[in-house]
Amino acid sequence: MAVTIKDVAKKASVSPSTVSMVINRRHINSRISKNTRQKVLDVIRESGYVPNLYARSIRNGSTFTIGIIVEDIDSPSRMIIKGAKLPASEKGYHVIASETNDKADEERFCIENFLSRRVDGIIIIPAASGETLGYLKELYSTGFPLVICGRPFVTEMDSVFDHLEGGSFRATSYCIEQGHTKIAYCAGNPEGMIYKLSVLPRYQGYLKALEENGIVQLPKNYYITTKTVDHAGGEEAAEAILKMAEKPTVIVFRNDEMAAGAIHYLRSKNIRVPDDISIVGYGNKSFAGILEVPLTTISPLKTEIGERAVRIILDKIENSKKNKGSEDTNRTVTSVGLMPELVIRDSVCLLK
Amino acid sequence: MAVTIKDVAKKASVSPSTVSMVINRRHINSRISKNTRQKVLDVIRESGYVPNLYARSIRNGSTFTIGIIVEDIDSPSRMIIKGAKLPASEKGYHVIASETNDKADEERFCIENFLSRRVDGIIIIPAASGETLGYLKELYSTGFPLVICGRPFVTEMDSVFDHLEGGSFRATSYCIEQGHTKIAYCAGNPEGMIYKLSVLPRYQGYLKALEENGIVQLPKNYYITTKTVDHAGGEEAAEAILKMAEKPTVIVFRNDEMAAGAIHYLRSKNIRVPDDISIVGYGNKSFAGILEVPLTTISPLKTEIGERAVRIILDKIENSKKNKGSEDTNRTVTSVGLMPELVIRDSVCLLK
């Protein structure tokens, strides 16, 4: 077992409470004598004593910890963790993280684990399937500080998300500004919850931009679907484009992987990108800048999502600490949609 | 405050210890009556009670938690966390993670935080500067289960690392098997601790492969250094190569970013890759497979590093739980070097 406050007290021949006071720097001036203070600090250093946060938290009711649950630590949402860290630690809160592999049962397990750790709040990216939403809503309704992130699932709980529609709108508008009117959209595989929740909004942003600029009556096949949503899917889409009678001058893709595949395919067929066909991605993945044609794409503000989520959580926590006992205060719902940035590189040409 | 065991006890009109017994499923058969059991379980469900792990851990001395500290959650070492999760949870241990941004002070802070959380062991990627090694050694020498990961710093503590030398050796040998003899090495910027600790071994692996195959007397300028170690650095290296009188047929790069830059530059100068000049990377970054020429590279087994590290930690923990009190047992040092894989793609040609 690790060194405890008692051990320190014994070695320094003082009482545990004295040690506690030294640690917590209370009443520094009048209460503890310099001698005692120094003696205790020396013993602490020698013995390598570290206070037990948990014993502490039992007493004061708070662990000063925020738990973040992401679906996959190897996905862009890891940046949410990064974004959360600084503002949290500024307020003296720790951040601990876990991942669920996007599975409902692992997610529940994670939440219970964090609750059993008495984290003061949880920031979570729920499973894409939406299975856990009921459970989350229950938890939320107890007043526990919970913020949903990353997917535009909900507006009935506190949440922060990419404004997917806004992102695509931005990208499409940019193409129009560059003189393009024949603009295709590649939605990938139009099935499943993920499509519905996170691709459809992008598609709608694209439509909205067209509409606002009076671009109507595009050929039906400008809405392109594919089997897969990866590099190969991008190649598939590009192949389809080349077969069209009236080719678009730009393709807006649902993600960067597909955009990369399309660029690769087009160039292998000696089509110039962006001059013959321009390409827009979504995601600003790490490889976007170093593709054979650096990719113009939409960059979701994951880090900022983390920041905003923490701020919401901390507000809730501080609030509920103040007026504990009195329920039913603080029942506002905050839902923040962050407008992603357009990163302009070389994959869209200026059309004269 | 959250629901406690007392609240549950009161609502179910039983004593706290009865609730505890129900939760911990002890003496199921004889001790607790079915009625009571059911009543308690019902109340638990209704009230949303979750046991306080920390209160629990104070009693039984273990938190069943392993802490992982990585230098940057947005780096390949995040896969160590992923790799650690499964084997840990199989043994009933939780994994919590934090990042240090590769700064010594944040690292100390993280460690203390985890210690104050009474994690049962820590897996850590120390700051590249090596500043914290003294501190880590101190901690290690107290017998606390600690495993160093990811950098081949140490053999005097338990550690798991990429066998960098072995990786480069493998890559270079492969080039030789393909018939190459004019093999250059691009080391990037040869300054700083990072170079010394993680690039020099790679370079030595390259040299060893040459030596074992009787390739000696390569031109001195086949050892290439650059200002930066990113995409631009790769372009810089490629530019240097093109100026050489006796050009190499392969360049082995210290990382994938530089390899990507070189490929890009060479192709923009109408040099064929791999036919005119072949390229080898190191790291198998996410973009390696979708470059204009898919990159042959070395893939470090980060996930496996996490797995191995957890196994070492768990052994230590179980061991010290068994013979607690009796110090000085279990003083073996385990140091594991994992041989990375060669991922063969299209950036190295067969030389006839």
Add this chain to the structure above:
DNA sequence: ATGAAAGCGCTAACAC
């Protein structure tokens, strides 16, 4: 200026 004692949520040894 310091210590004794109670209590936080939980468990386990020991009553009943």
Add this chain to the structure above:
DNA sequence: GTGTTAGCGCTTTCAT
């Protein structure tokens, strides 16, 4: 079968 009690490491009155 179930309740009582003591104690884990720590903090915080309240005495002294």
